[in-house]
Amino acid sequence: VKSVAFSPATVANVAVGFDILGFAIQGLGEHATVERIKGGRGVEVMPVAGFPDLPTEASRNTATAGLVQLLNDKKFNFGLRVSLDKQIPIGSGLGGSAASAVAAVVAANALLPRPLKNEELFEYAMIGEEVASGSRHGDNVAPCLLGGLVYVRGSRWTPIKYPRILRCVVVLPQLTINTKSARGILSPTLPLAKVIEQTANLAGFLLGCAQQDTQLIGESLRDVLIEPQRMQLIPGFAQMQEAALRQKALGCSISGSGPAIFALTDSDVGARKVEREWRKVAAQIGLPLHGIWCSPIARRGARVLRVRR
Amino acid sequence: VKSVAFSPATVANVAVGFDILGFAIQGLGEHATVERIKGGRGVEVMPVAGFPDLPTEASRNTATAGLVQLLNDKKFNFGLRVSLDKQIPIGSGLGGSAASAVAAVVAANALLPRPLKNEELFEYAMIGEEVASGSRHGDNVAPCLLGGLVYVRGSRWTPIKYPRILRCVVVLPQLTINTKSARGILSPTLPLAKVIEQTANLAGFLLGCAQQDTQLIGESLRDVLIEPQRMQLIPGFAQMQEAALRQKALGCSISGSGPAIFALTDSDVGARKVEREWRKVAAQIGLPLHGIWCSPIARRGARVLRVRR
Numbered sequence: 001v002k003s004v005a006f007s008p009a010t011v012a013n014v015a016v017g018f019d020i021l022g023f024a025i026q027g028l029g030e031h032a033t034v035e036r037i038k039g040g041r042g043v044e045v046m047p048v049a050g051f052p053d054l055p056t057e058a059s060r061n062t063a064t065a066g067l068v069q070l071l072n073d074k075k076f077n078f079g080l081r082v083s084l085d086k087q088i089p090i091g092s093g094l095g096g097s098a099a100s101a102v103a104a105v106v107a108a109n110a111l112l113p114r115p116l117k118n119e120e121l122f123e124y125a126m127i128g129e130e131v132a133s134g135s136r137h138g139d140n141v142a143p144c145l146l147g148g149l150v151y152v153r154g155s156r157w158t159p160i161k162y163p164r165i166l167r168c169v170v171v172l173p174q175l176t177i178n179t180k181s182a183r184g185i186l187s188p189t190l191p192l193a194k195v196i197e198q199t200a201n202l203a204g205f206l207l208g209c210a211q212q213d214t215q216l217i218g219e220s221l222r223d224v225l226i227e228p229q230r231m232q233l234i235p236g237f238a239q240m241q242e243a244a245l246r247q248k249a250l251g252c253s254i255s256g257s258g259p260a261i262f263a264l265t266d267s268d269v270g271a272r273k274v275e276r277e278w279r280k281v282a283a284q285i286g287l288p289l290h291g292i293w294c295s296p297i298a299r300r301g302a303r304v305l306r307v308r309r
Numbered sequence: 310v311k312s313v314a315f316s317p318a319t320v321a322n323v324a325v326g327f328d329i330l331g332f333a334i335q336g337l338g339e340h341a342t343v344e345r346i347k348g349g350r351g352v353e354v355m356p357v358a359g360f361p362d363l364p365t366e367a368s369r370n371t372a373t374a375g376l377v378q379l380l381n382d383k384k385f386n387f388g389l390r391v392s393l394d395k396q397i398p399i400g401s402g403l404g405g406s407a408a409s410a411v412a413a414v415v416a417a418n419a420l421l422p423r424p425l426k427n428e429e430l431f432e433y434a435m436i437g438e439e440v441a442s443g444s445r446h447g448d449n450v451a452p453c454l455l456g457g458l459v460y461v462r463g464s465r466w467t468p469i470k471y472p473r474i475l476r477c478v479v480v481l482p483q484l485t486i487n488t489k490s491a492r493g494i495l496s497p498t499l500p501l502a503k504v505i506e507q508t509a510n511l512a513g514f515l516l517g518c519a520q521q522d523t524q525l526i527g528e529s530l531r532d533v534l535i536e537p538q539r540m541q542l543i544p545g546f547a548q549m550q551e552a553a554l555r556q557k558a559l560g561c562s563i564s565g566s567g568p569a570i571f572a573l574t575d576s577d578v579g580a581r582k583v584e585r586e587w588r589k590v591a592a593q594i595g596l597p598l599h600g601i602w603c604s605p606i607a608r609r610g611a612r613v614l615r616v617r618r
Contacts, residue, residue, distance in 0.1 A: 191498055
C-alpha cells in the first residue's frame, strides 16, 4: 500500500505581511511517496537524491518529524517508508521545508482508515517546519496545505479572497540563504514612521484584495520594514525589482527570506513582460538564475495524487 | 439663505490602525450653521458659547480654514457667516476638530449652485484638521464625512465593510489630552516582535470584518504598540479596559489620542453590559465621567439637515 502526494511551493511574507501572509504558486513543488511497511514500526526516511545532508533520523527530518507525531496520535499499527522528490531548492525562500513536511503528512494521511482533512493536518506539518527553521511560522505551511492566499497567526489561519486575475512571477537566483541567518540580520527595533507606513500598506493590500481593487493593491504592495534590511543579501535585487516595476508589476519583493524574488501582476501578459525583463536584466548584470516561474496564485494546496492498495 | 449640517463624532486608530482607521458613531456630533451674507466677502466666524479660546480669524479656525479655500476655489460671490454648536469636547479623542471642519464645509457646500459630493469635500475638511492637529491625518475626517468604518492614507480613503451587528460603547472621562502632546510621548522606535504582533492584529481585524467573523475580530482587536505608551495619560484606563473585556467586549482601547475609551461588542445587549460595568467601575475608582455613548457604527456620515432659501 502506498500513496503519493504533491505540495506546492509558496511565497511567504508577501511584502506587507511578515510572518503572517503567504500564497501558493503553480508549477513547482514537492512529491512525497509514503509506503506502508507490514510488520514494521515507525518512520523510515529514504535518502533524497542530490540532498546527501538531510537527516535520516525521522524525528529530526523536516519531512517526517510531523509524521512521527501523526503515527503516535493515530496509533498506526504499521510502519511507513517515506521518499521525497525534492524540486524546491533548500534555502530558496520558496517554502521547500514546509512543502516537504506537508507532502509527507498528506501522503501518509491517505493511508489512514479515516483520513483527516487537510485543515486538520496543519499542526503535524508545523512540527516539520519547526525542525527546519527553528521557529514556529505557518506562513508557508498554511498556503502549501490549503492553497490560495492565507493569513496565519500561531495555529489560526484564514483564507483570504483575492482577485483571480492576479499572476505571480518568481525568480530564483543561484544563491542560498539560510532562514535563521536572514532573521538574525533584522534590526530588533523599527522606526515608528516606517511601521505606520507598513501597516497602511498591509491594510491597503488586504482591502484591495477584498474589494478586487488591483490599483489599491499596487499602491500598497511595498515592504518598507524588512526588505530594506534583507535586500543586501541578494545581489541584483534592486535592479530586478526596478525591472519588475518598470513592467508595471503591482509589486515586487523578496519571497520568504529569499533569495527568490516575486512579483504580482494584474494580467498574464504583464507577468510575461516581467519574466522577459528579468531574463534580460539578469543577463545584463551577470546574475545566474536557477529558474523563473510564472503562474496564477494556486487555488489548490497539497493533494494526494494516487493511492495504490 | 442658510444651511445647517451635522457631522458625527469618530473613533480613530481603532486599536490596530494607528493613523489609518476610523469609524463614525451615533448620538454625538457637531452642528454648523452657515449663512450667506449678501454683499459680504470672506468667512466670518461667530464665537462659540463655552469655547472662548477658539480663534476668530477664519483661516486659523479649524472649522473655517477649509471653507476659506472652498470659497476661493469655487469663487463664491458672497460672504459666509459660520456658527457652530460644539457638542464634542475639545481634546476628547472623539474627532471634535475634524467634525467641526467637516460640518462647516458640508453646510457651506449646500449653498453652492452645484454642490460637490461629500467625497469631494475631503481635502477641504482636511485643511481645517491640519490647523487643529498640526499634522495631516484623515482618520477622523474620512469617517466623519463618509460614515462607517474607513481606511485612510494620505488623500486616499476606502470604506471597509464590517459586520452590521457591531456595537460601539464610548466613555469619556473628565480629562483633556492634547493630540500633539499625545504624539510627543510616543517612542520613535518599536520592537520588531511587537510590530509583527500588531500587524497580525490589524490583518485579523480587517479579515474578520471582511468575513463577518466576530470571533476573529475579537482575537485581533488589541493594540500592543501605541496603547501601552499612552495609557499612562488616562488614569483608570486599565480598570476600564478590564471591565469591558470582562463583559465580553471584542476589544477595548483608546479612541484617537484619548482620553475617550471605546469598546466594540457583537450585540446591543453586550454594549449595555459594558456601559453598566463602566459606570460601576468608574464610581468604584472615583473616575469622573463626562459621558457614555452606546451606538452602532454610524452608517451615515456628515449631512445637511436643512437649507432655507
